[in-house]
Amino acid sequence: MSDVSTAIDLDTIAILDFGSQYTQLIARRVRELGVFSRIYPHDVSITRLLAPDIRGIILSGGPASVTESGAPWPDSALFSIEKPLLGICYGMQLLNYFHDGTVVPGSRREYGPAEITLISAEPLFQRLVGIQPVWMSHGDHLDRLADDFRVIARTSDGVIAAIRHAEPRRAVYGVQFHPEVTHTPNGQVILENFLFEICGCSHSWSLAGHLERTVAELQSTIGKLPVCVLVSGGVDSTVTAALLARALPSAQVRTLHIDNGLMRAGESVEVLESLHRIGITDVTFVDAAELFLERLVGVTDPEEKRRIIGDTFIAVQERELARLGLGDNKVFLAQGTLYTDLIESGSGVGKQAVVIKTHHNVSTPSVQAKREAGLLVEPNREIFKDEVRALGLCLGLPESLVYRHPFPGPGLAIRILGAVTPERLALLRQVDACFLDELRRNGLYEKIWQAFAVLLPVQSVGVMGDARSYDHVVGLRAVQSCDGMTAQAYPFPWEVLTRLATRLTNEINGVGRVVYDVSSKPPATIEWE
Numbered sequence: 001m002s003d004v005s006t007a008i009d010l011d012t013i014a015i016l017d018f019g020s021q022y023t024q025l026i027a028r029r030v031r032e033l034g035v036f037s038r039i040y041p042h043d044v045s046i047t048r049l050l051a052p053d054i055r056g057i058i059l060s061g062g063p064a065s066v067t068e069s070g071a072p073w074p075d076s077a078l079f080s081i082e083k084p085l086l087g088i089c090y091g092m093q094l095l096n097y098f099h100d101g102t103v104v105p106g107s108r109r110e111y112g113p114a115e116i117t118l119i120s121a122e123p124l125f126q127r128l129v130g131i132q133p134v135w136m137s138h139g140d141h142l143d144r145l146a147d148d149f150r151v152i153a154r155t156s157d158g159v160i161a162a163i164r165h166a167e168p169r170r171a172v173y174g175v176q177f178h179p180e181v182t183h184t185p186n187g188q189v190i191l192e193n194f195l196f197e198i199c200g201c202s203h204s205w206s207l208a209g210h211l212e213r214t215v216a217e218l219q220s221t222i223g224k225l226p227v228c229v230l231v232s233g234g235v236d237s238t239v240t241a242a243l244l245a246r247a248l249p250s251a252q253v254r255t256l257h258i259d260n261g262l263m264r265a266g267e268s269v270e271v272l273e274s275l276h277r278i279g280i281t282d283v284t285f286v287d288a289a290e291l292f293l294e295r296l297v298g299v300t301d302p303e304e305k306r307r308i309i310g311d312t313f314i315a316v317q318e319r320e321l322a323r324l325g326l327g328d329n330k331v332f333l334a335q336g337t338l339y340t341d342l343i344e345s346g347s348g349v350g351k352q353a354v355v356i357k358t359h360h361n362v363s364t365p366s367v368q369a370k371r372e373a374g375l376l377v378e379p380n381r382e383i384f385k386d387e388v389r390a391l392g393l394c395l396g397l398p399e400s401l402v403y404r405h406p407f408p409g410p411g412l413a414i415r416i417l418g419a420v421t422p423e424r425l426a427l428l429r430q431v432d433a434c435f436l437d438e439l440r441r442n443g444l445y446e447k448i449w450q451a452f453a454v455l456l457p458v459q460s461v462g463v464m465g466d467a468r469s470y471d472h473v474v475g476l477r478a479v480q481s482c483d484g485m486t487a488q489a490y491p492f493p494w495e496v497l498t499r500l501a502t503r504l505t506n507e508i509n510g511v512g513r514v515v516y517d518v519s520s521k522p523p524a525t526i527e528w529e
């Protein structure tokens with residue numbers, strides 16, 4: 001993907017990704033402070049970093065040890081760049097190690113709260129004094145400090161907690177702790193000092209400004225040609241449709257919704273209603289449920305299900321685009337791709353994610369062809385999920401859609417363990433709707449990142465009245481997460497769980513037993529298949 005974007009003229013902070021679980025969080029924190037940020041691979045070329053829009057560079061943390069062979073290493077010209085640098089954790093160790101200081105493994109990993117003493121008044125610590133609580137997460141630490149640097153903070157047991165270049169005109173800083181996490185209460189002040197006092201950034205990033213630029217960019221890119229958008233029901237594609245509706249006359253925008261028969265109860269209707277609310281009334285509804293279910297008959301292997309659903313989706317999409325005359329080279333295609341999708345697919349931004357499951361929202365042949373022809377627009381490609389949500393609200397989408405939990409492309413098929421049949425789909429839809437209803441009634445839906453039910457491929461004995469029953473077992477999954485890469489089971493109050501079990505077994509015919517999944521990701525994944 002081209003790095004040239006709507007944000008070309010904005011002050012930008014480059015974040016070099018050394019593999020930290022917090023890299024995206026750093027980028028989000030910088031944006032929350034009103035400065036645009038972009039994540040780059042750790043070895044991005046120095047030429048990119050020298051561009052005038054880059055006002056400062058943050059080196060992220062990472063799981064490696066700077067002393068081990070093969071440890072991620074930036075372009076060495078970075079260390080003499082005349083721009084402000086802030087190394088966090090691994091980033092700070094890198095600064096010290098490169099300048100001939102030493103880094104050694106600690107006797108144990110330090111993970112959790114710590115206190116640091118600020119030793120000298122520094123631009124990085126403006127408005128802060130004395131002892132500060134911070135969050136640590138590291139194995140190695142600095143031993144001998146490089147001659148070019150001096151210590152500006154230490155932990156209570158004497159470990160180096162922050163450093164800066166000894167030459168006053170070099171704005172090069174390092175912190176061993178994590179200012180980006182909320183457990184460092186004054187972390188935002190430190191980042192703010194770096195952005196505004198040290199890098200001299202202006203408050204130039206805001207969602208309103210982004211909306212204005214995106215609309216203008218869509219207008220100039222698409223011109224008078226038609227544009228087609230496929231709306232799945234998720235927030236990303238719906239916001240994309242809403243942006244097109246804001247930017248272009250309605251006759252130019254063709255909106256399609258494919259129902260694969262694997263959606264939750266009432267979902268397709270809700271999608272259409274949400275689009276109507278923002279003035280998109282002309283939606284082509286494609287009911288492909290029968291085809292998907294036919295192709296899934298007797299299939300029990302999770303990867304096989306994913307492959308079939310992915311292939312069928314591609315076939316239906318290609319067929320529909322051709323049928324509507326939208327596949328030719330005079331029609332743009334719009335996609336809801338997020339910044340995170342580009343990072344995770346390694347498209348020139350951050351790291352490459354390991355493939356555990358075949359996600360089906362891959363580039364289809366028609367998307368690929370549009371991309372190659374310069375006919376693909378991805379108006380959310382610079383922004384994170386929480387920013388897309390805020391944009392959705394600005395554009396008038398209902399909160400119920402904007403804050404809807406993530407839902408996988410292959411839908412309920414990967415939540416039915418074993419064969420997918422219309423009967424099992426109908427049962428799971430009821431269970432899922434009842435589960436989500438109970439969460440909403442208790443004000444829990446918004447507190448949970450993702451919640452859903454799964455239908456297990458087993459039946460179990462129970463007693464209904466005086467009779468023996470032999471009914472289905474359903475699993476409930478609810479997780480807390482920030483990006484789906486890691487997750488923890490939501491700690492429900494016991495009364496909620498028992499009430500859920502009572503409701504599900506009483507209200508839904510065929511449910512005999514309810515279990516709650518308490519596994520974390522890793523090692524479990526969020527979905528069961």
Ligand code: XMP
Pocket residue numbers: 356357358359360361406407408409410450484485521524525526527528
């Ligand atoms: P896992 O199960 O991999 O899920 O821990 C992480 C997040 O991704 C969602 N997911 C998908 N989303 N297409 C999607 O658009 C897919 O094929 C897919 N598979 C999993 C999952 O719901 C969770 O939010």
